[in-house]
Each structure stands twice: as C-alpha cells, then as structure tokens.
Amino acid sequence: MSGTDTIMALSSGALPSGVAVIRLSGPRTREAFLSLAGALPPPRTMALRHIGAERRLDQGLVAWFPGPNSFTGEDCAEFHVHGSPAGVKAILRALGENGLRLAEAGEFTRRAFENGKLDLLEVEGLGDLLGAETEKQRQQALARYDGRLTEKILGWRETLLDLRAEIEARLDFSDEGDVTDELPVSFGNDLLALKKSLNDALGSLTSGRIVREGIRVALAGAPNAGKSSLINALSKSDIAIVSDEAGTTRDVREVPLDIGGQLFVLLDLAGLRETESRAEAEGIRRAEKAIADADILLWLEAPDVDTSIRPESKAVLLTIGTKADLGATPGQDITLSAETGEGLAMLVQKLREIGENLTGAEPSLISHERDRIGLEDALAAVRDAERRLANWELAAEALRHASLALERLIGRVDAEQVLDRLFSSFCIGK
DSSP, X not given: OOTTSOEEEEOSOSSSEEEEEEEEESTTHHHHHHHHHOSOOSTTOOEEEEEOSSSOOEEEEEEEEOTTSSSSSSOEEEEEEEXXXXXXXXXXXXXXXXXXXXXXXXXXXXXXHHTTSSOHHHHHHHHHHHHOOSHHHHHHHHHHHTTHHHHHHHHXXXXXXXHHHHHHHHHHOTTSTTSOSSXXXXXXXXXXXXXXXXXXXXXXXXXXXXXHHOEEEEEEESTTSSHHHHHHHHHTSOOSOOOSSTTOOOSOEEEEEEETTXXXXXXXXXXXXXXXXXXXXXXXXXXXXXXHHOSEEEEEEOTTSOOOOOOOOOSEEEEEEOOGGGOOOTTOSEEOOTTTOTTHHHHHHHHHHHHHHHHOSSOOSOOSHHHHHHHHHHHHHHHHHHHTTTXXXXXXXXXXXXXXXXXXXXXXXSOHHHHHHHHHTSOTTO
C-alpha cells in the first residue's frame, strides 16, 4: 500500500447490477479521467460521457472531485456505468493500462484518515455505518461519523489544556506579579466537572455496546421447554431443529431479530439438566455462560416438562409459559404458544420495551472497546492529578497523560497499531 499510487475499485454492489460505480483516487486520476472520459466537467458535477478513447467501452455519468476537497483529500473521480461484468472489467483494464492499481480493503478511507479528512473515531463510525443492520445502529454510527464524539473529546481536551496552563503558569512564572501562588477556585470546579463528564460517558458504554452489537436474549429452561420452537416462531423460519428428544440442542445458536429498529440476538441454548453425556454437558456449560452474559433472560417453562434450576444471571428476567395450547402454567410473566401464535405479539412488545430501557432514547456514542480503554485511562489520569495537587509538576504530568489518552482515541498518537485491523474490515472500494 503506497500513498503515491493511484487506486481504483468497483465501489458498488456485486455484478451484474443496474449501475456500477468505479472510484479513482490519487495523483494520476486527472490523467486517467482525461484518457477515458475526455475533458473534466465542473467539480462535483455529473456529466454524460462515452467511456473509452480508442474504442468505446460504455456510456455513463462521470464526476470529478479535485483535491483537497474530496473524500480522500486527493484528486478523485467516479464513473457511474452499466453494471455489466464485461463492461466493468474492460474499464478497469483500461484504467490499469493508465498506471492505476486495484485498491485494497479500506484504502480509500485510510487515505482520508492519513490526509486529515477523517479522524479515527469518524473512521470507526463509517465502518459501523457500512455494517448497520437496524435503525438504531444507523443512528449511532452516523452520529459518530458526523464527529459528535470527536467534538465531545476535543471539549474535554480543551479543558485539560486550560487546567494544565493554570498549573504550568505557576511553575514557570511564579515570580510574576499577575500569577497567584494558589490555584483559582474555578480550577477545582473544572476538574470535578471533567471527572464527572468522563465518568458519565463511561456509564453509557453498556447502552452503546448493546445498540452496536445487539441485545443478547437467552432462551433457557429444561430440555423440551420449547426454546427452539419459540426461536423459529419469533424469527419466522425453521432455523432451529425441533425434536421431542431431549438434548437435541448442543451448541449456542444465535438468531438476529430486528424489533423496533433495535437488533436483538436470540440465543437458542441447550436444555439445563443433569446428564452423563460429555457432549451434552459441554452444551450445558456453554448455555450457562451465555445466560450469565445475556442482557435479557427468557426462562421457559412448559406444562409437560419438569422445571430446571434457574442459574444466576444479572439479565432482565422474563418467565415464559410455553405450550399454552397444551394447558396453562400459572405464575409466568407471559404465556404463549409457538404452535398457535398466542402470546407472541405480547412477548415481542415486552422485548421492545425492555430494549428501549436498556438503550435509552438516543444511542450512546461510546460503544467500542477502544472507547472504554481510552476513557478509563483518561479518567484514571485525571483522578491521579487530583490526588497530586500538592506537587504541581506531578499533577501537570498526570493531566498530560489524560490528554494523550484522548488524543489516542482520535488517532493523533499511536494510531498505527489499530489501523491495519480497522481498515481490513472495510469493503473494497471504501
């Protein structure tokens, strides 16, 4: 990967398609454009052109984005042509003859980062946006991509710079008449407010993670309590094997479900019971771990099944009486039948209500493990500075470490260690 190369890629979906978008970026973009599509149109204006010089390859709309006012910060162009596999191959071949090479995964976005068009948080937001499957995921990712988290972090950094300036002024200019020996009252108030703001942001990590990764809903109970049947009924598919033979489910099966724009991940688990089978015992061990890690626990009980001992869990608990068509089981939060559909709508509504309580009105911007590490490091450094105010040099150094933790989040320092992993998850052409 070299920033001096000019890159190209098919940025639209799989071929054949109605339209194919071919993107170019780099120093030879202008030359390649002139060679295949003639004179440059006005910047950021679509123009209808024949594609190909010596022989016509296609006809489509073209656009020219001169740097630095482009996505990557370099000269960029796009060809919007017919989504013919043969046509796209011919255009890419012709561009290759002009010295362009195929882009690697995420290379356009990496160039945008390296040229200062996006910071690391915005890049992660773009990656989340590309992978968003639900409305709340889209909202969360777009807010991060639009720079709302960056704006918040820059505000914290400005506060840290002001606090450091107060201390360093007394270290460097203590003999000046306009510098007092004591820190102003506002210093302590600002430090306290900063600590609270960082702590509140960390407190929103769980809701942010839930939006980004989904609410994990464990369906648990004794064998034949109706877990797989309920999974199939909720997902409206036959994804889980249903059998009256106990121990059919051995592994944790994950089924995604969109409820009200929020991603729920339903976990079909092995039935809990004493067993001599080593394979089934391993399935039960995995089920118990999934229950411990779940956000919501649906504990299933059926009239024809002995109730198993419910394991400990911090998840929101709903007891579900299944197989209502075979008879009622008293004492459950919801009674339903996967066979007739009775009670399913009530369960979905209840899951939606619990999901809204878990995620809040607006998705949290704090949602990545890297966010947690950076904010915890910054908060620890601020607390360290608070403890060391008797020694101004140590307090100023602690505040500097807090600033570095925030700058690391944005990608201003130590960015290389996360870039390769991050951009490898992007699609080609983005």
